[in-house]
Amino acid sequence: MDDASIQHLTEATREKLRQTVSKIERLEEEKKEVAEQIKEIYAEAKAFGFDTKALRQVVKLRKQDRAEREEAEMVLETYLIALGEA
Structure with missing residues (x-):
């Protein structure tokens, strides 16, 4: 995108872009947290001898x-x- 293209983005479009990026970042963080929880469960299972x-x-x-x-x-x-x- 060049400067002219960026200038044509409406404020509503920019806000939607910001919201989309924010949602993706939040979900990536949640995914990281879930992965850590799964890792902990596997560690517990290993401690039980599985x-x-x-x-x-x-x-x-x-x-x-x-x-x-x-x-x-x-x-x-x-x-x-x-x-x-x-």
Whole structure:
């Protein structure tokens, strides 16, 4: 954007831009806080003796549709068999 383009922005447009940026910044901060909370929960789980790598995998798998997950597992199993790993 050049200076002429910026000057054509109305005050309402500038305010909307400021609000949008503010919302994004607030949400980024909330995302950081949630990430810290998740990290703490994994630390608690580890203290209880849970395998955090396995927990992360379980969380990832539960996000997937069952059919999608089963298909991915079937492909993985096929590849392992082909490589002589299964």
